[in-house]
Amino acid sequence: MATEIKTVKSDGLEEFEANRDLKLHNPEDQNLTTLNLGPTHPATHGIFQNILQMDGEKIVSAVSTIGYIHRAYEKITENRPFYQITPLTDRMNYCSSPINNMGYHMTVEKLLGITVPKRAQYIRVIMMELARISDHLICNSILGVDTGAFTGFLYVFQEREKIYDIYEEVCGARLTTNMGRIGGMERDLSPKAIHMIEEFLKDFPKVWAEFETMFNRNRIFIDRTEGVGAITAERALNYGFTGPNLRAAGVDYDVRVMNPYSSYEDFEFDIPVGTNGDTYDRFMVRNEEVWQSLRIIEQALKNLPEGSYHADAPHYYLPPKQEVYRNMEALIYHFKIVMGEIDAPVGEVYHSVEGGNGELGFYLISDGGRTPYRLHFRRPCFIYYQAYPEMVVGTSLSDAIVILSSMNVIAGELDA
């Protein structure tokens, strides 16, 4: 083996020596300060550690350490039947769980060759766009907190609560939703759920407009964010950026448009792009995406097709519970599905959805067994967070916090 695993010494200094990037930038004659930012720092919104080397206020180099909440999801998925993997995907990007759930469901449906009815696809679009709103809402309002504005955060959190109430009405859970099933939704949108979504569409724009008024032209906010943590489009692409972070740099790559899934091609919406790729642009792109999501939900709700809310795939889709008590076939399928005794066909698929923070991809290899042979998650956070050291070098500590929060890094997704 060319490289041995480096052992961590109990002595803090030697551990520090093992870190090559820091050593490179640590000449004897400069009086640099080493600062440990995280892993449990209140301003990092999650468990990230960054060892910063500072020359006074200025960051000279940074090294990120991740893996603090690694839960071996890829290993677990190789030992679980397909339907038991959905709850794991909730816990990746927990700010927008439905997108993860449905992305995974669509991947398995692609493997199984199931076509989901239009109505189910539209319901999925509605739920995914609500999830995107709640994701962007959290990210942007917390960016406000990090620049010193607490009001906006508390104000829009009430709206997130309403989104969670809608989740609760649709699937019964709020944060880790486990929404839908392989083959569609577990139940139809109830009249109450439709009413709640309509109410949300009526009330939320006012709140979001007020939020934008508070920030978009705010002198203090612009001073703190404009030009901070800028990344060029070339660098961003080289680093594998996707989602709002890439679009802020001026590249209009959106999975919903480039490779439409779940009937996104039926809807009219715009892709906002920024120009500088700085913190302010990322904030503005997310703000605008919220408006676009509202547009999509409005269209989907207006044109919600009639029909079934799930595909006719009895081998994979759980029968209604009352049928299980009355109907022999339903009982058999119920038993087989719950016991994980359904074999999937041999195959290899990649499916990606536009997650809250970028292209969320699922690479699934099935060897014909009851569990995936290999399921790889393309986690957007994991891929773009490695640009963080490059983005913070030359800025100050307070800017580093703002950059981290504007990148929308979710610890659960980062570490999977």
Next chain:
Amino acid sequence: MELTNENVLGKIIEQFGIDNIWDAVNPDGIMTFQTNRETIIPLIQYLYDDKELQVRFLTTMAGIHYPEQKDKELCMMYQLHSLRHNFRLRIKVFFPINDPVLPTLTNIYATANWMEREAYDFYGIVFSGHPNLIRILNVEDMEYHPMLKQYPLEDQTREDKIDTFFGR
């Protein structure tokens, strides 16, 4: 030019020869083919530089372990995307587990850095020339590479969590 799987594959084979590109399949609309360790980096560089293809986005990399395949136990999957043409392709390199060395991709794609560290961490694949090949998600004093198929999900000797249906 409209990019189709066939004409892109033809172009690649023309450049690198039929001996280096083989087993082209299309499992899910994404063209997948195999290549060898010597060709992988020049191939990805060629795809990056080519004016027509402009494959300049590395979507993901994933290691895969096939314990039954003699001398082809490990596989590294590279998935690339041409954002200009919305064309994806997937390249696989198989190599023996006794000699798990691949050339690094970090000189072309900065994003390969952590992806390669992840593959090293979970599969023990060594990327020669990588700037900082250390474990990324697991603890640094771990002595094995946990995603290899010989390692069970949980400690087999535990008796408090026996699951007769799914096995532990």
